[in-house]
Amino acid sequence: MPRRVNLAEAIVRRRLRWGEWLVERGVFLVSLSAILMIFLIFVFVGREALPVALGRTNNSRGQKPIATSEIPRIAPDKLAAYLGVTAADMKSFDADTLRQLVELKGQELKEIANPDARLNTTRWSLMVEPYRWHGYDKAEYIWQPVSEVPKFNMVPLIIGSLKATLVALLLSVPLGVGAAIYVSQLAKPALREIVKPTIELLSGIPSVVLGFFALIVMASVLQAAFGYESRLNAFVAGVALGLTVIPIIFTISEDALSSVPKAYTHAALALGASPWKAAWQVVLPAAVPGVFAACVLGFGRAIGETMVVLMASGNASIVSASIFDSCRTLTASIAAELAEVVFGGDHYCILFLLGALLFAVTFATNLAGDVVVHRLKQQLEGKH
Amino acid sequence: MDNTNGKPIVEISGLNFWYGPKQALFDINLAIQPNRTTAFIGPSGCGKSTLLRCLNRMNDLNDEQRIEGTITMHGMNIRHPDVDVIELRKRVGMVFQKSNPFPKSIFDNVAYGLRIQGSKKNHLEERVESSLRRAALWEEVKDRLQESALSLSGGQQQRLCIARTIAVEPDVVLMDEPCSALDPTATAKIEELIQDLKRYYTIIIVTHNMQQATRCSDFTGFFYLGRLVEFDTTNRIFTNPANKQTEDYITGRFG
Amino acid sequence: MPLRRKQTDWQSLGFTAATGLMTASIVAMVVIILGSLAWNGAAQMSLRFIFGGTKEGMFDAAQAGVFPMIFGTVALVVLMTICVLPVGVITAVYLSEYARSTSAVTRVIRGAINNLAGVPSIVFGLFGLGFFVQFLGGGIDKLFCGGELHYGKPALVWAAATMAVLTLPVVIVATEEALRAVPKGLREASMALGATRLETILKIVLPQALPGVITGAILAVGRGAGEVAPIMFTGAAYYLAHLPSHLSDQFMNLGYHVFVLSTQSPDIERTKPILFGTVLVLLVLTFLLNSAGVIVRSRIRARARQAHG
Numbered sequence: 001m002p003r004r005v006n007l008a009e010a011i012v013r014r015r016l017r018w019g020e021w022l023v024e025r026g027v028f029l030v031s032l033s034a035i036l037m038i039f040l041i042f043v044f045v046g047r048e049a050l051p052v053a054l055g056r057t058n059n060s061r062g063q064k065p066i067a068t069s070e071i072p073r074i075a076p077d078k079l080a081a082y083l084g085v086t087a088a089d090m091k092s093f094d095a096d097t098l099r100q101l102v103e104l105k106g107q108e109l110k111e112i113a114n115p116d117a118r119l120n121t122t123r124w125s126l127m128v129e130p131y132r133w134h135g136y137d138k139a140e141y142i143w144q145p146v147s148e149v150p151k152f153n154m155v156p157l158i159i160g161s162l163k164a165t166l167v168a169l170l171l172s173v174p175l176g177v178g179a180a181i182y183v184s185q186l187a188k189p190a191l192r193e194i195v196k197p198t199i200e201l202l203s204g205i206p207s208v209v210l211g212f213f214a215l216i217v218m219a220s221v222l223q224a225a226f227g228y229e230s231r232l233n234a235f236v237a238g239v240a241l242g243l244t245v246i247p248i249i250f251t252i253s254e255d256a257l258s259s260v261p262k263a264y265t266h267a268a269l270a271l272g273a274s275p276w277k278a279a280w281q282v283v284l285p286a287a288v289p290g291v292f293a294a295c296v297l298g299f300g301r302a303i304g305e306t307m308v309v310l311m312a313s314g315n316a317s318i319v320s321a322s323i324f325d326s327c328r329t330l331t332a333s334i335a336a337e338l339a340e341v342v343f344g345g346d347h348y349c350i351l352f353l354l355g356a357l358l359f360a361v362t363f364a365t366n367l368a369g370d371v372v373v374h375r376l377k378q379q380l381e382g383k384h
Numbered sequence: 385m386d387n388t389n390g391k392p393i394v395e396i397s398g399l400n401f402w403y404g405p406k407q408a409l410f411d412i413n414l415a416i417q418p419n420r421t422t423a424f425i426g427p428s429g430c431g432k433s434t435l436l437r438c439l440n441r442m443n444d445l446n447d448e449q450r451i452e453g454t455i456t457m458h459g460m461n462i463r464h465p466d467v468d469v470i471e472l473r474k475r476v477g478m479v480f481q482k483s484n485p486f487p488k489s490i491f492d493n494v495a496y497g498l499r500i501q502g503s504k505k506n507h508l509e510e511r512v513e514s515s516l517r518r519a520a521l522w523e524e525v526k527d528r529l530q531e532s533a534l535s536l537s538g539g540q541q542q543r544l545c546i547a548r549t550i551a552v553e554p555d556v557v558l559m560d561e562p563c564s565a566l567d568p569t570a571t572a573k574i575e576e577l578i579q580d581l582k583r584y585y586t587i588i589i590v591t592h593n594m595q596q597a598t599r600c601s602d603f604t605g606f607f608y609l610g611r612l613v614e615f616d617t618t619n620r621i622f623t624n625p626a627n628k629q630t631e632d633y634i635t636g637r638f639g
Numbered sequence: 640m641p642l643r644r645k646q647t648d649w650q651s652l653g654f655t656a657a658t659g660l661m662t663a664s665i666v667a668m669v670v671i672i673l674g675s676l677a678w679n680g681a682a683q684m685s686l687r688f689i690f691g692g693t694k695e696g697m698f699d700a701a702q703a704g705v706f707p708m709i710f711g712t713v714a715l716v717v718l719m720t721i722c723v724l725p726v727g728v729i730t731a732v733y734l735s736e737y738a739r740s741t742s743a744v745t746r747v748i749r750g751a752i753n754n755l756a757g758v759p760s761i762v763f764g765l766f767g768l769g770f771f772v773q774f775l776g777g778g779i780d781k782l783f784c785g786g787e788l789h790y791g792k793p794a795l796v797w798a799a800a801t802m803a804v805l806t807l808p809v810v811i812v813a814t815e816e817a818l819r820a821v822p823k824g825l826r827e828a829s830m831a832l833g834a835t836r837l838e839t840i841l842k843i844v845l846p847q848a849l850p851g852v853i854t855g856a857i858l859a860v861g862r863g864a865g866e867v868a869p870i871m872f873t874g875a876a877y878y879l880a881h882l883p884s885h886l887s888d889q890f891m892n893l894g895y896h897v898f899v900l901s902t903q904s905p906d907i908e909r910t911k912p913i914l915f916g917t918v919l920v921l922l923v924l925t926f927l928l929n930s931a932g933v934i935v936r937s938r939i940r941a942r943a944r945q946a947h948g
Contacts, residue, residue, distance in 0.1 A: 015468055020837050024737065031733035033726050034751040034811070037804050044769040045762060178661035186655050187662070195662055197933075202669045204929040206865025207760075208894045209918050212901050213672055216911065243672075246665060276651035297757070304759025306868040307894075311901055331761045331868075338768070338872055355765040359758065366757035370750070442831060447739050474833030484824035486843060496842075497832040545828070552832060 045359060048352035057122040059150065059346050065106040068099050116149040122346050127152050143317040143328065145337060145347045152350050154357075156317040160234065160327035164309055165302040167238020167323055168245050172302075173295055175242075176249030180291075184257040185265070185279035196254075203247035211311035214240035219312065228324035232314035235323045240308045245298040252297060252373060256290020257283055259379045293372035300365035304358060306331040330354050393418040393586050394439065394556065399453035401434055403446070408434045410611045412453070416556075416603075421578060421587040423597040423618065426607035426633070432590040435607070436558050439588065440476040441469050457556070474501065477549035481561040483541040485533035485548070490525050493533045493544055497552040511551055518584070519547035520577050539570025546577065550585065557581065559589040563596065575600050594634055598622050606630045673922070680919025683912045689920065703913045705920055710882050711795075711890035712924070715870070716860045718799035718886075719806065724856055726803075727810030734811070735818035736840055756808035760868040767801030767873035789887050796886035798874030805869055806859035813858055813936065817851015818844060820939055854935045861928035865921060867894040893921040 051057050066074065066082060074082075080090045083101055093101065116134045119126065130139035133151065141155035183195050219236045228235070260283045268278035284291070314326025315336060334351050341348040392415035401409035409431045416422050424432040437443045438455060441462065455462050462472055474497070485493050494512045495503075503511065512529075516522040521543045525536070533544055542562060549557060559578075563571040578587060578600045591597055597604050598618060605615040606627075614627045625631045632638055691704020730748070738745040776790035776797060784790070790797075821844050829839040845852075867875070875895040883890040897917050904910040 015470070017470075017835060020835050023837050027729055027733045027737060030726055031730040031738075031748055034730060034748055034755055034807065037807065038751045038754055040770055041758065041762065041766045044774065045765050048765075048769050175661045175665055178658040179665055182655070182658035182662045186658060191662075195666060198666050198669050200929070200933065201673070201926070202665070204861065204925055205672070206867075206894055206921060206925060208865065208867045208898050209676070209922060210672075212897050212914065212918055213676065215901055216907075216914070217675060243668065250665075274648050274651040276648075276654045280654065300757055304757070304762070306759065306761040307898065311898065331759060334761050334765065335868055335871060338765075352765055352769070355762050359762050362757050362759055362762075363754055366754050367750070370753040370757075440831060442827065445827075445830065447741065470833050470835055472833075473831055478831040480824060480827065480831075482824055484822070484828040486825060486828070487847060496829070497834075500832065500834050500838060548828075548832065 041359065045352055045355050049349055049356045052122050052346065052349040052353050053356075055122075055124060057346050057349065058120045059122055060120040061117045065109040066102055067106065068102050071098060071102060114149055119149070121150055121152055122350065127154050127350075129153075130155075141319050143333070145350070146340075150347065152346075154330075154354065156319045157328055157330045157333050157354065159319055160313065160317065161303055161309075161329040161331070163234040163323055163327050164237045164241055164313060164329055165299060167235055168241035168302045169295065169299060171239060171242030172245040172249050172298060176246045176294070176298070177253050177291055180250050180253035180257055181279055181284065184254050185283055186275050199247050199250050202243065203251075207244055207305060207307040208311075210240050210243055211308040214308065214312035226324070230314055230316075230324065230326045232312055232326055233324050234313060234327040237309045237313035237327070237329075238323065240312050241302050241305055244305055244308060245302050248301055249294045249298045252294035252376075253287070253291045255373075256287040256294065256376055259290070259376055260286040289372050290376045293369045293376070296365050297369035297373070300362045300369065303365075304331060304362045306335050310335050330358055334358075390418055392416055393458060394588075395454075395456045396435075397454050397456075399435070399438065399455065400451070401431075401438060401443070402450040403434075404448040408610050409438075412612050414605055414612060414615050416586060416588060418555075418586045419582055419584075420602040421582045421589060421600055422603040422605065423601035424588070424590045424605050424607055425592075425594060425597050426613075427638070428592070430607045431610040432607050433560050436478075436560055436588060436590050439556070439558055440473050440478055442473075442478065444469065474552050475554050476556045476558065477552065477554035478558045478560065479542070479545050479549055479562050481564055483538065483545050483565070485536070485541050485544050487532065487534060489530045490533050490536070490544060491529040494548050494551050497548060501552060515547040515551035518550060518581065519543045520573065520580075521547055537570070539566050539573060542566060542570070542574060543577065546574070546581075550581070554585060556586045556588065559587065561590055561592060564592060571596075594622075606633060608633070676915065676918055676922060679912075679915040680922075683916030684919065688916055703916075705893065705896070705917050707879065707882055707891045708893045708896045708917065709920065709924075711875075712864055712893045712921075714795060714883060714890060715799055715802065715874075715892065716863045718795065719802040719863050720856055720860055722800055722803035723806050723810050723859055724852070727807055727855065727859075728814050728852055730807075731811045731814035731818060732840060732845070735815050736836065736844065752808045752811055755804070758805075760805065760866055763801055763805050763869040764872050766804070767797055767869055771797040771800050772873055792887075793872060793874040793876075793889055794887040795874050795883050795890050798870040798890070801869045801873050802863045802866065805866065806863050809859045809862060810855040813855030813932075814848065814852050816936075817848040817854065817939055820851065820942065821847045850935050851939050854932045854939065857928055857932035857935065861925050861932060864928065865894055865925050867892070867898050870895060871898075893917055893924070897921065 046053075066079075071079070076090050077087060079098075079102075080087050083105055114134050130141050131153070132139040133142065133149070141153045142151040143153050143156045144151040179195065179199075183192055187195075214236055215232070218240060219231050222236055222239065223231050226235075257279075264282050264286060265278050268282045269275070273281070309329045310332040313329060313332060315328050315332055316326035317328035317333070318325060320327075334354055337347065338351055341351065394416035396415070397413050399409055399412040400407065412435060424435065426432055434443065438451065439462075443449050443451070451463070457476070460467070486496060488496070491512055494515050495508050498508055498511055513522060513526075516525065521540060524540060525531075525544075533541065536544060542565075546557075546562075563574050566574070575596060578589065581587060582602075589597075589601065601618050603615070604618045604621045606613045606621065606625075606629075608629055614621060614625060614630045616626070620626075621630060622634055625634065688704055689709070690706050692706050730752075734745065734748065738748075772793060773791065776792065776794065780786060780789055780791040825843050825847070826839055829843045830836070834842070870892060874889050875892045876889040877891070877896070877899045879889060879891055881888075897914060900910050900914050900917070901907075
């Protein structure tokens with residue numbers, strides 16, 4: 001057959017493949033979207049929280065009453081602000097009206113019996129430290145955004161989140177890790193085929209359904225069993241939360257345990273150890289990083305979960321050591337209160353601040369957990 | 385066959401190759417004659433496949449590789465920045481150790497390279513048939529061209545891969561241990577094929593099987609630990625090797 | 640010395656039994672939860688319930704219907720899939736086919752994907768509100784609607800976009816797994832024939848990986864159908880007179896309905912049957928989707944083991 005073009009000539013006509021080049025650049029840019037999203041979340045959640053975070057808000061209504069005798073000495077625009085009217089309105093008032101308004105305003109201010117109204121309750125110190133509010137015996141941590149004097153202390157919410165998470169982890173870590181040990185080391189392989197799909201089934205249940213189940217069914221059962229006072233509390237929420245977290249802890253622990261080289265187990269068995277001893281003394285210690293990562297990721301998931309705690313925790317923001325008391329978590333507060341806030345107002349900003357806080361915490365826990373899980377996966381893939 | 389006196393189609397000079405920090409090829413110099421079969425033999429890991437993959441720049445697909453030296457085809461340095469790698473690969477084809485037909489029909493497999501080149505539809509059928517004939521597969525598949533390529537046996541799949549490669553009319557066909565995964569009957573068929581194909585193409589074959597080299601090739605190069613130890617006509621290498629190492633290898637003292 | 644008769648290793652037995660019990664109790668809990676929900680919900684099932692609307696009475700178990708919620712949920716996930724599939728698949732293609740695994744950018748992208756997977760759902764809700772509804776929606780209103788309020792409020796499109804961001808990691812991971820399952824030899828064969836990388840991806844790799852892409856989509860939809868927190872403030876509504884017909888409309892949603900009805904209904908005893916019914920519909924929907932995704936995925940894994948093994 002005829003040689004069309006000489007080989008050397010054919011290959012030297014280098015075609016600039018524009019389309020290909022463009023597509024490659026485009027594909028790369030689209031892949032940056034994940035990074036972009038994290039960045040945007042950071043920016044847009046943080047942006048709304050910024051006014052409060054930087055201490056630029058001030059919701060104090062502390063104004064010294066202005067005596068009628070001082071009227072001539074005060075600039076008209078300041079008077080207008082004091083009275084809460086516009087400059088145009090000011091011009092329409094005659095001296096008598098003005099005096100009357102100032103008197104009324106003075107009376108009104110005196111009637112605000114609550115001296116706390118003068119406080120800027122969006123100050124950082126009031127958001128994290130206890131304060132003895134007017135009418136209380138001692139310094140307290142109070143989250144009560146809807147009130148004459150809104151109180152924005154985050155500590156009750158943080159404690160609520162931690163309580164529910166603690167209960168969740170107390171339930172899910174032993175069960176999850178124990179089941180992982182059993183399925184990966186002790187049970188017949190056939191059992192894996194039953195347990196793993198069941199756990200996947202569990203992870204597929206939407207959290208609103210688990211919250212519903214906890215609210216309607218579990219709460220009554222648990223109350224009957226343990227006999228505590230509040231039907232919805234950190235305990236009920238924690239148990240339901242634990243159910244949400246078990247799949248994560250189980251799956252990652254099981255991966256970690258399975259990736260320990262079988263040679264270790266066989267060596268232990270050959271030396272006369274029982275399967276349990278081999279698992280407990282040889283395999284588990286080797287898998288500790290993975291199991292730890294599982295717990296860290298489980299913690300991150302539990303702290304960030306919203307629907308379950310919103311429906312089952314009772315949503316009472318109180319500071320108490322008992323898990324049988326109602327509690328209010330960070331996530332539930334945001335979800336419950338965001339619908340009723342004034343856009344751009346102090347409460348709105350603070351809810352975004354809570355969101356930013358949550359984002360920071362879960363960002364950190366996920367970063368830590370994923371570094372370990374990544375190393376684990378490399379081990380697993382390298383082995384097989 | 386004795387040395388031809390045509391100009392070599394491929395010339396390799398001073399070629400050094402690194403996978404990351406590890407050097408795999410040391411100062412390779414050789415010339416490939418057109419329309420002949422050249423075999424690269426040697427123990428595993430000695431760089432034969434690496435060298436083969438340099439010839440169609442498949443090594444470019446690795447992340448960490450470094451190469452020095454020149455490879456010219458018809459006098460053109462294939463590593464020159466003006467060279468279009470895509471075009472190069474259309475003219476220098478490759479058959480792999482493990483046959484890798486696409487999960488498409490037999491026809492579509494052979495037509496793949498032609499379609500990429502933009503061949504017109506009416507030419508496709510002719511070209512597919514002629515490639516399959518040349519690959520000695522036509523009679524076996526002519527009635528089932530639309531069936532999946534994966535329904536063929538191992539040997540048939542490899543011949544299909546050969547047909548696919550020659551369908552685009554390359555100048556050089558590189559074969560990386562094409563028969564190592566096949567049974568003796570299939571191997572024999574392909575060796576027959578190679579004898580025939582060199583009428584049309586220049587063939588470079590990497591093989592573990594010394595008998596295969598003696599059967600199929602005109603020239604043989606013996607490689608050891610990344611160096612070309614000896615290169616000569618197959619006859620000379622296997623009857624009267626100049627180098628002791630070569631002699632040790634072909635007599636089975638190591639390898 | 641004769642070997643001693645085997646003595647019962649009580650410790651081993653005890654611990655094995657304990658961990659076995661733990662496993663059993665998890666399985667038992669799942670069975671109990673699903674069983675009771677199915678049992679209670681089945682009582683409420685009827686064609687009228689599934690296809691009826693809420694016009695007659697939302698609180699009356701005999702009259703309530705969940706069709707608008709089903710419609711809203713389906714509209715949400717369809718829109719979400721349209722948004723997330725292209726971005727997710729393209730990102731997975733980049734990571735699998737183009738990126739060098741050692742480069743810093745690749746590691747940052749993977750880190751971002753992992754982090755995205757761990758962001759609390761309410762934070763997504765806040766993000767959706769702050770970015771999509773107010774920034775983008777408000778911007779669109781200013782630029783194209785002359786300041787009128789069309790998109791700067793909770794809407795189907797913003798809820799779908801928020802959910803798309805939430806499910807992005809699911810799609811990327813599933814697609815990447817499918818791409819990696821395509822044997823390397825096929826790519827090599829294609830490139831050795833003179834195909835460009837893009838041609839190889841479009842003609843050989845992606846068609847082979849299609850089942851995996853579909854798995855990713857199914858799993859994302861399964862997740863998206865059940866999430867409530869991200870859509871609470873970005874588009875879901877408790878009661879609407881009409882089905883959503885524009886992207887800027889709000890919509891009703893199965894999960895959101897369960898939430899509102901459980902926590903805000905005046906007479907919980909009356910609404911319990913409706914709740915159980917709605918929950919059952921939601922569960923069936925998510926399980927069908929998740930099972931389909933899991934089945935396709937295990938087929939892919941089996942095929943991968945065959946091809947590489």
